[in-house]
Amino acid sequence: MDTPERKKxxxxxxxxVGLIIVIVILALIGFFMLEPKPEIIQGQAEATQVRVxxxxxxxxxxxxxxxxxxxxMGDTLVRIFSSDAEAKLMQATAMENxxxxxxxxxxxxSRIEVINSAHDMWQKAIAGLEIAKKSYDRVQALYNKGVVSxxxxxxxxxxxxxxxxxxRAARSQYEMAxxxxxIEDKDAAAAMVEVAKSGVAQVESVLAxxxxxAPIDGEISDIFPNVGELVGQGAPIMNVLDLSKMxxxxxxxxxxxxxxxxxxxxxxxxxxxxxxxxILKIYYIKDMGSYAVWRATKVTGQYDAKTFQIKAxxxxxxxDLRPGMSVLIKEK
Numbered sequence: 001m002d003t004p005e006r007k008k009x010x011x012x013x014x015x016x017v018g019l020i021i022v023i024v025i026l027a028l029i030g031f032f033m034l035e036p037k038p039e040i041i042q043g044q045a046e047a048t049q050v051r052v053x054x055x056x057x058x059x060x061x062x063x064x065x066x067x068x069x070x071x072x073m074g075d076t077l078v079r080i081f082s083s084d085a086e087a088k089l090m091q092a093t094a095m096e097n098x099x100x101x102x103x104x105x106x107x108x109x110s111r112i113e114v115i116n117s118a119h120d121m122w123q124k125a126i127a128g129l130e131i132a133k134k135s136y137d138r139v140q141a142l143y144n145k146g147v148v149s150x151x152x153x154x155x156x157x158x159x160x161x162x163x164x165x166x167x168r169a170a171r172s173q174y175e176m177a178x179x180x181x182x183i184e185d186k187d188a189a190a191a192m193v194e195v196a197k198s199g200v201a202q203v204e205s206v207l208a209x210x211x212x213x214a215p216i217d218g219e220i221s222d223i224f225p226n227v228g229e230l231v232g233q234g235a236p237i238m239n240v241l242d243l244s245k246m247x248x249x250x251x252x253x254x255x256x257x258x259x260x261x262x263x264x265x266x267x268x269x270x271x272x273x274x275x276x277x278x279i280l281k282i283y284y285i286k287d288m289g290s291y292a293v294w295r296a297t298k299v300t301g302q303y304d305a306k307t308f309q310i311k312a313x314x315x316x317x318x319x320d321l322r323p324g325m326s327v328l329i330k331e332k
Contacts, residue, residue, distance in 0.1 A: 043250035043268075043312075045325045048242040050215050055151070057233045058082030058210065060225050067223055071214040071240065078237055080210045118170070118177040125163070125170035132156075132163035152233070218242045221323075241323065248280055248327045250310045251288065260285070260310055268329045273320060280312035280327075 061081040065071055139156035142148045218240040225231055248268070252260060260266070266280045288307045314321070 039256060039330070041250055041252055041256065041329045043248045043310075043327045043329070045246055045248050045270075045321055045323055045327055047246045047323045049221065049323075050218070050240045050242065051236050052077060052212055052215065052238045052240060053234050053236055054078075054080050054210075054212055054231055055233060056080050056082050056210050057231065057235075059230050060227050060237075061210075062227060063223065065220050065223075065238075067220050069220050070218070071220060072217050073214055075214045076211050077214055077220075078212050080212065080231065082210060115174070115177040118174040122167070122170040122174040125167040129160075129163040129167040132160040136160040149234075212237060214240060216240055216242055217244075243323075246318075246321060246323070247283075247311050247313045250312070250327075250329070252308050252310055253305045254287075254308060255305055257285075257308060265315065266312060266329050268327050270318070270321065270325055270327055272322075272325045273318075276318075278318055278327075279315040280329075281315055282310055282312045284309070284311035 058080040059082075061079040063078050064076050065078075071077065136156045136159070139148060139153050143150065143153040220238055221241040222239040224236055224238060231237065250260075260282060262282055262285055264282050266282065268278050268280050269275045270278060286309050288309050
């Protein structure tokens with residue numbers, strides 16, 4: 001039979017065993033809690049994006065595609081209507097018709113009406129040359145200041161040279177009318193027609209830029225203006241994504257770079273694709289400069305850590321991967 005002293009000893013033993021069990025449990029919990037967890041590095045999928053811009057300022061007349069549509073290189077995407085270019089085409093065509101008519105009259109002698117008409121055409125060409133010269137001088141001055149592009153300067157120069165040729169041809173026509181038709185006169189008249197044709201061809205080449213085509217095979221990702229809106233020269237119209245060449249970009253602090261070396265293959269997961277596991281291969285490592293430095297908060301024991309940009313390509317094509325999707329890798 002247990003005495004009170006015996007019972008007391010048993011209670012103390014039980015309590016001691018329970019205390020030891022609690023200490024062991026706490027030690028195990030502490031061990032697992034203190035075990036370092038793997039560092040998760042998050043990146044983002046990216047793809048080549050080509051911007052489609054117009055050479056011709058004008059108004060968006062119509063779109064032949066919509067966002068999300070697959071296109072091939074050379075497909076027509078949008079038409080830009082330029083009233084200025086259309087007016088220049090009408091003017092150039094009218095001048096061509098006039099010169100053709102003048103050419104037909106060469107063999108009919110030099111009536112006073114023909115001479116007066118040739119003189120008027122010459123005076124008109126002189127006025128046009130003066131305007132073209134002033135326009136070219138203004139554009140050249142702006143180009144020297146870096147305000148306008150070289151293309152705009154070249155267009156003004158081409159128009160100036162064309163008007164010089166027109167003035168010379170008109171003067172020849174006037175002089176021919178005064179002298180009467182000769183073989184040389186016929187040649188001059190034919191040359192005027194050719195000049196007029198070249199002017200029409202020049203404007204038509206400008207109008208050809210009113211139809212913008214796809215620069216690559218890809219997907220229309222963004223369309224910026226709406227139909228009817230005005231767009232300037234070089235203004236972005238839409239973007240085309242090349243989804244056949246995708247990569248993942250990670251921004252990593254330098255203390256995590258030990259296992260991220262050039263050419264190394266990494267295991268990663270894509271949450272948006274059901275945590276799909278993929279293999280990536282690093283092909284680009286570069287520091288992001290002083291603006292991406294993690295500053296130390298203590299005077300001693302820490303250092304300023306730079307951030308590096310790492311790019312890695314999928315070893316195999318990943319179905320349904322889209323730009324902007326998160327990609328995760330675990331650093332042990």
